[in-house]
Amino acid sequence: MSKHRSVIRGLVFAATVAAAVPAMATAGDLRDITVGMDISKVPDAGYINLTCVGEKTHRLADWAQWPNCPAGPDQLRGVSFEYDRETAREGTMVAGHPAMLTVMIDKDAKIAALTIETDPKARLYLRKKAFLLGLQAKSRYGEDGWTCSDAQPAGDKQEVGGVFVNERCTKTTDGRSIEIERKLYREPNKDLKDFTDESRITIRRAGS
Numbered sequence: 001m002s003k004h005r006s007v008i009r010g011l012v013f014a015a016t017v018a019a020a021v022p023a024m025a026t027a028g029d030l031r032d033i034t035v036g037m038d039i040s041k042v043p044d045a046g047y048i049n050l051t052c053v054g055e056k057t058h059r060l061a062d063w064a065q066w067p068n069c070p071a072g073p074d075q076l077r078g079v080s081f082e083y084d085r086e087t088a089r090e091g092t093m094v095a096g097h098p099a100m101l102t103v104m105i106d107k108d109a110k111i112a113a114l115t116i117e118t119d120p121k122a123r124l125y126l127r128k129k130a131f132l133l134g135l136q137a138k139s140r141y142g143e144d145g146w147t148c149s150d151a152q153p154a155g156d157k158q159e160v161g162g163v164f165v166n167e168r169c170t171k172t173t174d175g176r177s178i179e180i181e182r183k184l185y186r187e188p189n190k191d192l193k194d195f196t197d198e199s200r201i202t203i204r205r206a207g208s
Contacts, residue, residue, distance in 0.1 A: 053078025076104040098122035133199035134182035
């Protein structure tokens with residue numbers, strides 16, 4: 001067995017262990033943030049680089065400035081953010097994974113959605129585990145009640161070290177609609193280190 005395949009299979013074993021514990025367990029959906037809450041209830045301390053979605057240079061001084069961001073077609077305003085290293089030494093990480101975070105805020109100043117995405121620019125040794133975050137999220141919201149679809153390898157998407165993941169799962173619970181997407185594959189004829197490996201977790205108010 002090649003060293004690369006051995007590493008991937010080791011990660012699959014780790015996924016089984018990760019799924020057995022609620023690694024993302026928290027009082028809210030993420031730290032102080034719970035979908036449906038008023039954005040004014042989120043503290044400014046601990047969060048930095050608040051930026052309007054789609055406008056990388058439009059920084060906000062605090063959460064209260066969210067109305068300065070442009071509304072999308074759904075009339076929601078998006079703010080991306082990071083953890084302050086003074087309170088999170090490892091940086092912006094969720095359950096051990098480097099992450100990109102976004103909240104969507106409605107006209108009533110309520111958090112309508114939260115998106116957690118693994119960071120594609122993370123170091124390789126962390127990025128190659130990105131598909132595991134989706135499993136941890138599923139454990140966080142309970143193993144039962146998910147509706148999942150799994151795509152199979154195709155001409156443009158092939159296994160990585162004998163492992164292929166292209167999954168989308170949804171669930172509604174506690175007034176939230178949760179969507180989890182996990183991907184691990186590579187395009188043929190590309191270097192073994194050049195592959196897609198990611199998780200994307202979107203939490204919305206049910207019915208939104």
